[in-house]
Amino acid sequence: MPPYFLQHYSEFSSEAKQLSKQWLTQLILYGGMSHFCRWFVGRVTMRTIQERKTKIIMIHFDILTLFPDMLSAYFEDSILKRAQENQLIQIGLHNIRDYTTDKHHIVDDTPFGGGGGMVMKPDPLFRAIESVRADNTHVIFFSPQGRVFNQSIAQELSQRGNLLLVCGRYEGVDERVRETLIDEELSIGDYVLTGGELPAMVLVDAVSRLIPGVLGAEHGAAQDSHATGLLEHPHYTRPANFRGMEVPDVLLSGHHANIDQWRRQESLRRTWQRRPDMLERAALSKADKKFLVQLKQQAPPAEDADG
Numbered sequence: 001m002p003p004y005f006l007q008h009y010s011e012f013s014s015e016a017k018q019l020s021k022q023w024l025t026q027l028i029l030y031g032g033m034s035h036f037c038r039w040f041v042g043r044v045t046m047r048t049i050q051e052r053k054t055k056i057i058m059i060h061f062d063i064l065t066l067f068p069d070m071l072s073a074y075f076e077d078s079i080l081k082r083a084q085e086n087q088l089i090q091i092g093l094h095n096i097r098d099y100t101t102d103k104h105h106i107v108d109d110t111p112f113g114g115g116g117g118m119v120m121k122p123d124p125l126f127r128a129i130e131s132v133r134a135d136n137t138h139v140i141f142f143s144p145q146g147r148v149f150n151q152s153i154a155q156e157l158s159q160r161g162n163l164l165l166v167c168g169r170y171e172g173v174d175e176r177v178r179e180t181l182i183d184e185e186l187s188i189g190d191y192v193l194t195g196g197e198l199p200a201m202v203l204v205d206a207v208s209r210l211i212p213g214v215l216g217a218e219h220g221a222a223q224d225s226h227a228t229g230l231l232e233h234p235h236y237t238r239p240a241n242f243r244g245m246e247v248p249d250v251l252l253s254g255h256h257a258n259i260d261q262w263r264r265q266e267s268l269r270r271t272w273q274r275r276p277d278m279l280e281r282a283a284l285s286k287a288d289k290k291f292l293v294q295l296k297q298q299a300p301p302a303e304d305a306d307g
């Protein structure tokens, strides 16, 4: 006994038979497709979750400062704002002054031993750090006396889940804060600033863009200069002729192998001319080394004005 809807199948006109067959085929096909789609979407989601698990899901920055407004404007800018909306990074701004207990909310005092300037009092900083940090928090203090921040430190820090950045002002902080609460002291370069706020912004920016998903899918951080160990090749956009200045022919050729080779060689040329020290740490192929030998025969870096 066939199912009810097929009981009268033999009585269908050939046209109707044809039509019902078509519908049935479509039904099976679409059913199969939707099943496949659901399976596929599931697979992609699974893979994304697995990839995220092996890397890092999100990084949480806390920043202690006397001037939180200086930082909030920057973090509400496009890329870092989107990263926060997408739950890839979290940024907590905390005013050190909120952790004072005295009537006048005083955060600084004159140095023991005399001399000029002011020193940040230990108590507000102790209270702030102890209340904000978690067990796994890495506490960073900015000063010119720290290890000089670079791309590999940014990479290292991007593997951590919780960073607490302490921004000092005045002539410095009470030494007991450093000794007791600071895990690492960093400098962003050999010059003197008025506070740790700019270094904190620099660190958050450099570390955040290494978190998968913060930059667009198209532009990952993997191709960065410093990630590849070389400086970047020159870039051009339209027009091909701007005030008589031409774009190199190879970039207009559409020949991708040649374009890749040109870019690689210009990277090597730039690095050799401007930062020869970086070549010692770069990962170089046989072809790269051969090209460098040629370059070095042509001219030493200091004498070569520009490429």
Ligand code: 4GX
Binding pocket: 142, 143, 144, 168, 169, 170, 171, 172, 173, 186, 187, 188, 189, 190, 191, 192, 193, 194, 195, 196, 199
């Ligand atoms: N890279 N500064 C910190 C306050 C201070 C003074 C003495 C400790 C001891 C800087 C830099 C920097 C200026 C931030 C002094 N803290 N920080 N500030 N360069 O110059 O990170």
